[in-house]
Amino acid sequence: MLAADLVSLTLSRSGGHLPGLRPTWQMRVDGLSPARRRQLDRLLTAVDPQAPGLAAGSTWPDAFRYELTLTGREGDPVTLRFADQDGHPAWLDALADWVRRNADSD
Numbered sequence: 001m002l003a004a005d006l007v008s009l010t011l012s013r014s015g016g017h018l019p020g021l022r023p024t025w026q027m028r029v030d031g032l033s034p035a036r037r038r039q040l041d042r043l044l045t046a047v048d049p050q051a052p053g054l055a056a057g058s059t060w061p062d063a064f065r066y067e068l069t070l071t072g073r074e075g076d077p078v079t080l081r082f083a084d085q086d087g088h089p090a091w092l093d094a095l096a097d098w099v100r101r102n103a104d105s106d
Contacts, residue, residue, distance in 0.1 A: 046091035
């Protein structure tokens with residue numbers, strides 16, 4: 001999967017000490033600068049929607065829970081669900097952090 005295959009990315013967070021606070025970060029891929037597109041492409045090369053543990057949940061009661069939705073140009077969106085300390089792969093944190101940092105800047 002590459003940035004050119006995507007229309008948008010959406011990251012939602014819930015849980016934590018303030019469960020009513022549910023921030024959402026959205027970004028359209030078409031508006032990204034070439035440098036940001038290259039960064040996103042590097043992160044997307046590691047994406048594996050079938051990776052184990054993506055919906056396992058956390059045993060920590062105040063853990064943040066995330067939904068990262070990748071909406072493609074064709075086909076159904078892919079939503080990856082994960083939580084703090086649930087054993088999910090590191091590439092998922094890297095992609096979610098990148099979306100959080102860049103969603104409002106492009």
